[in-house]
Amino acid sequence: MDAVHYTSTRGGGTPRTFSEILLEGLAPDGGLYLPDHYPQVSADELESWRFLSYADLATEVLARFCDDIPLDDLRDIVHATYTPEVFGNARAGDDSAEIAPLHLLGEENGTQLFLLALSNGPTLAFKDLAMQLLGNLFEYQLARVGRELTILGATSGDTGSAAEYAMRGKHGIRVFMLSPHGRMSPFQVAQMFSLNDPNIVNLAVEGVFDDCQNIVKRVTEDAAFKVDHSIGVVNSINWARIVGQVIYYFHAWLRATDGPGQAVSFTVPSGNFGNVCAGHVARMMGLPIDTLVVATNENNVLDEFFTTGVYRMRPPADTFHTSSPSMDISRASNFERFVFDLVERDPVQLADLYRALDTDGYIDLSGTDAFARVAEFGFVSGTSTHADRVATIRSIDARYGITVDPHTADGLKVAREHLTPGIPMIALETAQPAKFGAIIDEALGHPPERPHSFEGLEAREQHFEVVPNDVDTIKRLIVERTAG
Numbered sequence: 197m198d199a200v201h202y203t204s205t206r207g208g209g210t211p212r213t214f215s216e217i218l219l220e221g222l223a224p225d226g227g228l229y230l231p232d233h234y235p236q237v238s239a240d241e242l243e244s245w246r247f248l249s250y251a252d253l254a255t256e257v258l259a260r261f262c263d264d265i266p267l268d269d270l271r272d273i274v275h276a277t278y279t280p281e282v283f284g285n286a287r288a289g290d291d292s293a294e295i296a297p298l299h300l301l302g303e304e305n306g307t308q309l310f311l312l313a314l315s316n317g318p319t320l321a322f323k324d325l326a327m328q329l330l331g332n333l334f335e336y337q338l339a340r341v342g343r344e345l346t347i348l349g350a351t352s353g354d355t356g357s358a359a360e361y362a363m364r365g366k367h368g369i370r371v372f373m374l375s376p377h378g379r380m381s382p383f384q385v386a387q388m389f390s391l392n393d394p395n396i397v398n399l400a401v402e403g404v405f406d407d408c409q410n411i412v413k414r415v416t417e418d419a420a421f422k423v424d425h426s427i428g429v430v431n432s433i434n435w436a437r438i439v440g441q442v443i444y445y446f447h448a449w450l451r452a453t454d455g456p457g458q459a460v461s462f463t464v465p466s467g468n469f470g471n472v473c474a475g476h477v478a479r480m481m482g483l484p485i486d487t488l489v490v491a492t493n494e495n496n497v498l499d500e501f502f503t504t505g506v507y508r509m510r511p512p513a514d515t516f517h518t519s520s521p522s523m524d525i526s527r528a529s530n531f532e533r534f535v536f537d538l539v540e541r542d543p544v545q546l547a548d549l550y551r552a553l554d555t556d557g558y559i560d561l562s563g564t565d566a567f568a569r570v571a572e573f574g575f576v577s578g579t580s581t582h583a584d585r586v587a588t589i590r591s592i593d594a595r596y597g598i599t600v601d602p603h604t605a606d607g608l609k610v611a612r613e614h615l616t617p618g619i620p621m622i623a624l625e626t627a628q629p630a631k632f633g634a635i636i637d638e639a640l641g642h643p644p645e646r647p648h649s650f651e652g653l654e655a656r657e658q659h660f661e662v663v664p665n666d667v668d669t670i671k672r673l674i675v676e677r678t679a680g
């Protein structure tokens with residue numbers, strides 16, 4: 197196998213190894229890291245993986261990207277990550293005891309419709325699958341280089357709790373997580389604030405989510421402070437989070453097919469384009485994927501791109517607050533990785549396009565060869581609204597007796613518009629309905645069931661500090677708490 201090196205989509209810097217980019221977000225030139233080539237998996241290799249456990253499959257896939265981590269170490273990290281203890285929160289009624297169970301819903305339009313359950317982790321959302329891996333990789337790498345890391349994050353609910361549950365108790369890591377005081381759902385608040393680990397600090401900021409994000413931005417812009425206090429971030433552009441998601445596309449394909457070369461399609465509820473980007477990577481590695489369906493909610497900048505070739509950012513003020521809130525984005529941060537492949541990995545052209553995005557607010561690829569590659573890569577898209585979510589939650593419940601969360605409902609709504617007879621469609625379940633009680637109640641007239649371990653969550657003792665919306669206060673807190 198050729199060694200894999202990582203370079204920035206904008207062409208700056210020298211090629212680096214996986215371990216060198218592991219703890220990083222953006223590349224220094226403002227681009228995103230990508231491997232210099234996609235490792236290929238042959239049909240024979242794929243067949244030899246058919247009966248592997250999730251952890252063994254994950255080791256095979258990751259070994260192709262993390263080739264500077266000794267294989268035995270990687271295997272240990274992966275096996276400590278994908279355990280039934282960590283991913284044992286299956287929804288009530290699902291006793292499959294798998295890390296990521298694939299459920300056949302039934303036949304629609306002459307094809308099999310599957311649901312890939314990715315939300316059995318500690319925060320009941322798919323982000324756990326990559327974030328738990330990240331926590332263990334970070335701990336390993338920090339020990340290897342003798343460093344400590346202070347993670348500063350801002351959350352409106354989901355990403356922050358996935359990060360906290362991944363980093364809790366990890367040596368060499370401390371987390372300061374900012375959230376908007378009084379603006380998260382009771383479930384989200386209880387999930388984050390019931391953690392009582394000395395290395396996790398929950399700061400409830402007297403402000404809105406944008407204020408929290410702004411504080412993180414201001415703190416990390418202070419280069420000296422960032423270095424002195426070893427500040428890092430865990431956002432969705434981290435490459436290791438993408439590879440952590442590539443694994444389950446392989447897993448699902450192996451479970452949905454029974455022989456070489458059989459194509460399947462996936463539908464992915466999308467926000468920052470991280471999840472579906474992982475599907476694209478899997479396809480580029482040789483996994484037989486027919487179509488990748490990008491499902492958006494009312495914030496449909498991605499659907500607009502896939503139908504017109506124009507990618508137009510929405511100012512945050514024009515971004516809707518919807519009932520699938522984890523997809524409420526104005527700019528899809530991982531989209532740059534896909535555009536890089538659309539322009540045949542030309543960093544100069546990519547940098548020009550993103551400069552235009554920053555100045556004019558849009559990228560126009562309509563009528564170009566680059567846009568023609570969208571079809572070559574198997575991408576299509578669709579939009580789902582609040583009414584669609586409600587209708588889909590009802591129809592999936594009525595037809596299959598399964599309750600799905602609103603993000604998954606967006607996916608299923610759009611999946612149904614792209615069914616091809618004979619090609620199995622796998623819809624990704626990105627969260628459990630237990631996290632989004634209001635819309636489930638609206639659709640079905642009763643609250644969602646919870647996994648047993650979440651009974652009484654809101655009654656647990658909560659640990660957090662209310663802090664003013666003020667950068668200096670946060671900096672002082674970081675200095676105080678990281679000393680000694």
Ligand SMILES: *Cc1c(COP(=O)(O)O)cnc(C)c1O
Pocket residue numbers: 321322323354432465466467468469470471472522523603626627
């Ligand atoms: C983060 C998230 C998404 C969007 O995923 P991206 O990788 O940002 O496209 C969809 N659904 C849920 C429940 C999420 O938490």
